Amino acid sequence: MTSPLYPLPVPFRAREHSDSVMQRPIPDESELTAGVRIVPGRAYGFFTDTSLCIGCKACEVACKEWNTLPADKVRLSGTSYDNTRHLSATTWRHVRFIEKIRNSGGARVTAMEPFQSNWLMMSDVCKHCKRAGCLEACPTGALFRTEFGTVVVQQDICNGCAYCVPSCPFGVVEINFNDGKAHKCTLCYDRLKGGFEPACAKSCPTNSIQFGEVEDLLDRACKRLEKLRRSRPSAYLYGAPGAPGATGGIEQLYCFFLLLDRPEVYNLPLNPKLPSKRIKKSLNAGLITAAGIGLAAAAVLASVGQEE
Amino acid sequence: MGSNMAENHPIAFRFVLEAKERGAKIIHVDPRFTRTSALADIYAPIRCGSDIAFLGGIINHILEKDLWFREYALNYTNIATIINDKYQDAEELDGIFSGWDAETRSYKLETWQYKGEATPQELEKFHVTTGSPYPEKLKRIASGPPSTDLTLQHPNCVYNILRRHYARYTPEMVERVTGCPKETFLAVADALVQNSGREKTGAWCYAVGWTHHTTGVQIIRCAGIIQALLGNIGRPGAGILALRGHCSIQGSTDVPTLYNLLPGYLPHPSANPDNADLKSYIESGTTQTGFLHNFPKFTTSLLRAWYGENANKGNEWGYQWIPKILGDHSQLPMTLAISNGTIRGLLLIGQNPVIGGHNSSMIRKALPNLEWMVIREFFENETASYWYKSPEALSGEIKPENVKTEMFLLPAALPGEKDGTFTNTHRLVQWHDKVVDPPSDCRSDLWFFYHLGRKLKELYAQSNDPRDDPIKNLSWDYPEIGPRRDPLAEAVLKEINGYTWPERKQLENTKQLKDDGSTACGVWIYTGVFPKQDHNQARSRVADGSDGPGTHLGWGFAWPDNRRILYNRASADPDGKPWSEKKRYMWWDESKKKWDGYDVSDFPPDKAPGYVPDWNDNPRGMDAIDGKSPFTMISDGKSSLFVPSGIKDGPLPTHYEPVESPVKNILYGQQDNPATKKWPRRDNRYHEPADPKYPYAITTYRLTEHHSGAIPTRMVPTTAELQPEGFAEIPPELAEETGIANLDWVIISTARGEVETKALVTDRLQPFTIDGKRVYQIGMPWHFGWQGYATGDIANTLSSVVGDPNTTIHEGKAFTCNLRKGRLNGRSHQ
């Protein structure tokens, strides 16, 4: 009778917890809430389906509450309902609001497109790239790849050099000047270790944010996209292998998105590039220049020497 | 419509999106383009306060195009019923119905009655002051069914009255009055009709966007008429869903906190002669026909639960110990009573009237009249700090040293810090356990009331004064647990469920209730929530599998009797067969001679569709309802398109402008609802219609990021930062005219007061063309105040105290104001 948007296997053991008295955390709780058992050695991520996002910001709150992040931007921004404006060292989930109430002729629309339209909302997060600019740029190894395929900053190792900050193609990681260290989404590393799905995904009321094994998520996303495209031909995945966002050597975003407008509208680059891809050529160019100047000088010097 | 569901009920909106995925069409009719509109298929903009014109247009469209679900409506509604000859419609009297008494500003209901006899409605018992004495009418019913004309030819049958009443609500008129483009209106109407009938159903969701009007009840009545005409009641995927704001606001009306109700929607005894003793109270509350014939059982069981062994037949089961009401004791008149000095003490629990109450400045100036005030709250809210922090205190209008009130601020526990139940929008009762103990001196409301009652009983134990009997005789025997002496919440739920007396064996369903004192029951509609000594059904969390029926009967408890859809007899056709395979829900099983289906039947389980009462036998109660009348709480078993009694401002919804409107009523000479409760005073002045001094319409609302009056969220940094400051949403066209830029400071003013706030210039608000005239509308969230991290001026400083005639609900969703750029004097330093 029911065909939910994203059918999850409902494990029979849900019945074990049908009575609300709990003596201890439910083992592998994510199996009940996200339909996935969290096992080290596999890659996990988020699929954020913006067509279902209602901009409630529950993810932002859940993230800050779980990770005890402070609120630091208590000011009206004037940019729609977005008052946090961007991801930062203290905001690891962030919902964007894009008002496009008028059509191309300048008139306000009343006939809407199916699912989200005309006021786009999107919950942004660290993409946990398959090849991550921040991780590759980190000179200390503080940024590392966890057993769940995610990218996390080890706070005790981070030396605050901030080189990861401009190395991230998505503006995710940032320094907190209170402790001088880099911070970003950990995909709730601590929760994953305990068998819980990340706080933001768990709190999302409309399943716009889905947590799972990346391969499963891609499969779900493609099915959703196939169906949605019949009514929303502009829909596409951002960050799936080969898609916008997973370009320039980044290969794949473990946290990927279903978007309805071009990426820049959501403040995402169409064709981001992995900086480390350019290192070899760049270093060679520098060294060759040095050598070239040296050779030219030697040649001149040598000729001068002969003259005299 | 009347609801911003995605923003204010995000969790429930999940199911809307699931429905969308299965092909449902989502329509949002709203003055503002909101997060709900963004997820809708059609967004229909309307001017605030013009809902009835829009809905009346839909009724007109359905009737004139003959699009109604004939087989359903003809059998299950009073569409064929013939009304009194003397009835005169608002169309004839330019906006007023027959029976208007200008002196008392109320209607006499005789001319609205069914032809031949009075048919009192269940609702009428709440309105003891209207019409002829109620018991008299009750005696007149039950001689037979009301007279009907199933051919719909009779000029005074409801069908023809409806058609005449809504004839002028054409799509063109809808556009003129509401500002919604005709095409958009028609798209909405078509979508509704296309998604109703045998194969499909549609639902309306509303919230305070409908109720917070002086025509609130009538707006909801419109939806009732539409849904009954389209066959969208009592069926899966159908209905009119009142989205409730708090986590248990439904529970708080069930149990209840309303001044005019006893638990389970029993009327609160009044000081009128017909409530003088239990016998007359029962007589006035009991209908001869229909389910409420069981009224005495509910009443007696309630009294037994309250007074226990002290109640007996000789002392009317303690009926006289219940205090009697004298009139309208709702919040708005109560505020005025404080202002007048009539009320001397105030106990505030979950209320912050300085922000939530209307004409907030008047309230702030009234509060110093109190002798004492007790506030139970999570933190020092605006009501607790008005005397030194409000604009009036800062400006010197209120001098702290002159405030004589003795104030008590008692720390309250949060939901996670106490055991108890939530009753949600769909009447679903779910138990929740305490997660942590409340910190320090914070205590649950249950703890507070239990110990307050205990101490009062101790204080009065030695008294011989009869007026102390209500306290002395109250049964107050809940077990205490833990070092803090918390009363056991499950024991309270057990009493709410009901048990046999004196054995205290838990009752399993409402049928077991007795009127002889052998049962005790706290809230009769909740019987079954705790059906066995050790089984709390509200705790159960057994969901249907993916191939189950989806009614999830094992999940929690839905009152009454764990029923998920009310009036579900209507999900089958008059012969008891499902309307369609797709919409199969309840059906008559001829072989088993009983009603079967996915839910608990809301009809006598063995009453065959062919049953017809034999009126010679003088049938009473459910016996007087035939097998084809699903609406058993109504005495004729039919859904009321036309309401002969019980509603104070007309038998049919009629478009009136809000009390304060930027335009004149285009449809009638009568500008606003004639029966509106108004309290004109020097500090509560109203604007004239189309007053050039106050040219803009304004609507107030809540934001997702803040819960309810934002008490739990403005104080929490993580939610405060998401909507950190108050603002007013202004359409760019108006901003340009007034020279206001985004984030500028603006002053909004009414005859009641002025506020300053920041401008959020946005396309989401739009100008309307009303009858050729451009009308601007601005919006302002009402839940900001001076306390907490997220602050802003109080929007309700602008609104007035004015009430719907039936419910005394204010009109915060539509009034008028003026707007200018700038800041208030002396405030710019903030």
Place this chain on the structure above:
Amino acid sequence: MENIEPQIIETGNGPDAGLPAPSVFEVCGNLPEPFDRIEISPYRGETYYEIPPVRQSHYEWKTATAFLLNGIAGGSQILATALDLLGGESDRGLIRAGRYTAFLGGTSSALMLISSLHNPRRWYNMLRIFKKTSPMSIGIWAITPFTALSSMTVAGQVIEDLGYENAGRWIGRAFSLPAAVLGGFVISYMGTELEETNMPFWAGSYPLMAPLYSAFGLSNSAAAILAASEFTEVSQKTRRNLNRLALISGGAELALATLSQSRWKNSPEAAGFEFSPYSTLFRFAYIGLGLSAPLLMRLYSEVAEDSPAGAISGFFAKLLGGWAMQLSLVYGGRESGKQARDYFEFATPRKLNGREVEKPEKRQSDGTNSMLFGLGVLAMGAGIFYLSSRGKEVRGNESSNCQE
């Protein structure tokens, strides 16, 4: 903490999700039609309320200064080593000067960087691993041993100066050879470090930034040694060779700088830099004062007699101009990071859906920069004329002294 060996770790690839290799804009590779292609129209300047999509680099004046010192240190070590190997006995003074410059430059640069990290332990954290994917790691692993080797070179120099000439020379040479090789990395890695980020201005300069830094390091150290030559006994031949070295490296630097700036002028991703005061600083103070003026002086001294004042003032002009260049690049990069549009221009592929992407419309600057640039060039011309004419006078006096 003890016993930690530097380790080389492979980064990037996490658990392999087993997905097919990507092909640009062919999405959902594991599913068939109809969504294998995404139609995206060319970028037309859309942004999200102009909020930067990337976070800005936190480099500031300390980093810029360290970069300046690095360039001089690395280049000096290279030149000193070259003189040591190729030069004659009369060049020992210059070798000494070069070695000391390399040591002092390297050390002070390291101190500067440590100070911007706030805590020396954090430097140590960077030495616990080596990452070839991180230009900063490469840089640290160049600077640290370079500075260590440079100090050993200086130690050799001290031994030599104490009179143990042979031993000192061999020690110095043994350490200066690897130091010079590392010096190549030290002078060029900074360009790589800037390029390999997502600051659109820096990243858009690829691949010219690293060569520019290389040339910068060599030409600045040439100028430094040339200035030092005024304080020690040097043969005319060496002096002329040094002048030519300065000419060549300075010419290369000027060529690279001019090439870069003309590219920025036309590249949409550098608009943030172009419209900022930093581009003026770059053109006026660096190209004008720090590059062109000293270069003209070197040209002049090719045909006429040079003066000590010329070499020293040339060096200081280069030093100041170089500092201005470092500052303008560092802050210009940050500025460009604030421009949402710049980054999106940078992140737009040249080809989309198989078609060439339209050239974005050029944004117009208000012309202030070009005006200032023109003024700067004029002022520079005047300065050069003044300096060189003064130089002639001095030299004239000197030669008359010699005659006596």
